Amino acid sequence: MSESVKITEAAALQIKEMMKQNDEEGSLLRVAVKGGGCSGLTYGMGFVPEAEEDDIQFEQNGIQVVVKKEDAAILNGTVIDYKQSMMGGGFTIDNPNAIATCGCGSSFRTATQTGTPENC
Template identity: 40%
Template sequence: MTETSRQVQMTESAAKRIQELIASNGTSDLMLRLQVSGGGCSGFQYEFSLDSDKTDEDNIFENHGAKMVIDDVSLDLLGGAEIDFVRELVGAAFRVNNPNATSSCGCGSSFSV
């Protein structure tokens, strides 16, 4: 995988939501952690959390003033993706537009490659 294809972007909407979550937590050293784990109805699932720790296997991406951390293994499955935050009638959530996913479940929280 080339360095360019291992990039992950976030929209302004996602960055704004990350900043809101960090502000409500009362500490400024947090980042959004995006991980891929086995499971879900399609084989892999996305997991989001706030984290202040970074390991040697982590990659930090910064867009629109917000930081996101992704471990190397997850990045292999997420390279080239865009993270968005959407508000719809059924609720609001982070959405991963992942070009590596060959299929995904109806709710968008799991995928296969």
């Protein structure tokens, strides 16, 4: 489970561009799971300068990714992609462990993790 999250080439290109624009080159991409949202869990992504002691670190398409060990099972098999359309672009997250998602698509729950639902 050393590479619990897959970053597609399109997502990696967008992440690298964001790193360049925000002066974050050399940073790591943290992918996380937090409590909240309509279904109980939400995703988080952001740049961090270094890994923490309880992180799993790996590379995907030239991006150094860190995931907390406790989040790795929930994120195992997750694919992060970037899609462009006439309305703009955005990241998509496909998690095979999610058994229910919110209508807005920003929260989820798994068979073993329900999180802490909030009102949408």
